[in-house]
Amino acid sequence: MSMKIAVLAERAEGETRVAVSPETVGKLKALGADVVIEAGAGARSRFTDEAFAAAGAEMLADRVAVVAGAEVVLGVRRPEAAALAGAAPGALVIGAMDPYGNEPAIKALADAGVTAIAMEFMPRITRAQVMDILSSQANLAGYQGVIEAAAAFGRAFPMMMTAAGTVRPAKVFVMGAGVAGLQAIATARRLGGVVTANDVRPAAKEQVESLGGKFIAVEDDEFRQAETSGGYAKEMSAEYKQKQAALTASHIAKQDIVITTALIPGRPAPRLISAQMVETMAPGSVIVDLAAERGGNCELTVPGEIIEHRGVTIIGHRNFPGRLPTSASQLYARNLLAFLETLIGKETRALAVNWDDELVKATVLTRDGAIVHPNIRLEPAPMPTEVPAMADTPRPPEAAVIEERPAEASTASTTEAAPAPAAIAKPRARKAATPKTAAPKTDASKIAAPKTAASKTAAPKTAASRTRAAATRADATKPAAAGAKAKPARPAKTGAAAKPRVPRKPETPRDDQ
DSSP states (O other): OOEEEEEOOOTTTTTOOSSSSSSHHHHHHHTTEEEEEETTTTTTTTTHHHHHHHHHHHESSSSHHHTTOOOOEEEEEEEGGGGTTTTOOOOEEEOOOOTOHHHHHHHHHHHHEEEEEEGOOOOOOGGGGGOOOOHHHHHHHHHHHHHHHHHHHHSSSOEEEETTTOOOOOOEEEOOSSHHHHHHHHHHHTTOOEEEEEETTHHHHHHHHHTTEESSSSHHHHHHHHHHHHHOHHHHHHHHHHHHHHHHHHHHHSSEEEOOOOOOTSSOOOOOOHHHHHHSOOOOEEEETTTGGTTTTBBTTTOOOEEEEEEEEEESSSSSSGGSHHHHHHHHHHHHHHHHHHBBBBBTBBBBTTOOOOHHHHHBBBETTTEEETTOOOOOOOOOTTHHHHHTTTTHHHHHHHHHHHHHHHHHHHTTTTTTHHHHHHHHHHHSSSSHHHHHHHHHHHHHHHHHHHHHHOOHHHHHHHHHHHHHHHHHHHHHHHSTEEEEEHHHHHHTTTTTGGTTTTTHHHHOO
């Protein structure tokens, strides 16, 4: 039986895209899959049911029948868990899941028993570039932002020299030089505008200038060091932020068009333009807020609407890529196809997911009825009412831990003192061989120390000691010749049987005693 891939029509308000195109349907069929699409799913993307059918897809009007038995469900936005009823156990649900702030919806997918895969979590590595939906859709958003601005501007973009006079070019300021920002810069330049841009990353300056734009930033030492070795922006000081804000405010006042592109996954869009900045712009100016879906970079942006404030038009469409539905769907469908090709066995022509693949590990949110992605966490459930009554239960283990602490401390101190017993080990072995003699040894060695000190302080005693030493050497020579008498002579003088150096070794552990 062939693997079934289901494609549902998007239900989100304002969503015009579809997860497949006639082009990718044909390629999915070549991989051995049966593609079943909900009727009318591609209508707003200008893909007719007939075009899908010609590519080999089966078109069904019954949404439940589309999903029934499907091993893979493709979508643009995260589907409702209820819409997946009847899918195969563990079915892959692939799309833009938007999990941050929507954790309960992700939990619902886990409870439904499907494997939810967030395409926006695709790592930005060379291998995955063709699967990067953020880049493909942001590219179109940057282009469309300039088109929207040009339509609302009311004046020409390029400089025009006519018999009636010269038309000055539009001044365009792009805030953020990521994928969307760079495309906006390129598009505005192609239309003939004078483009400036800024970004928190110093490396963006070269990219902006390569497209014909002028980079605007407070380029002091802090800015030049504002990027990590991995290419990420560092947090700037409050003083730098104030200087950059002042520069931005003065620059915005001179612009005809401002396009903002700053987005942070899972957070509200950062505020880049205040109401006061908007009021400094000339009537007829335009602000295009590509971050409107997350609240907007402009303080006055109304998500989903176009408003006018003191003659300045503020455009806040929620879905800029969706305003180019055909192109956006084509690119998005190719992203999904490239990813699916890594999940389908070429020989078996069936799903063969490598769960250890870095692409899979980075994008899988739910599996086997649980949320498995480390970045997605649900708030802890409220504690049951029985817990306070059982609060005494953990106390014995806590008391045991407290009682064990002195033992742990003694263990540590024993470990630190371990070298000292090792040094004493040899003298103890000799004590067993010569009991009661080792103690006098130590005493004798202790007494020897005062004698040495005295010999150092008194010259006559030193001479006498030399005489005694000479006599001792003379006596030592005679037993050497006799042979048998040499050994008993030494124990009488030093107390060490055949080992004259033994008294020196106990000196090492003395400091520890």
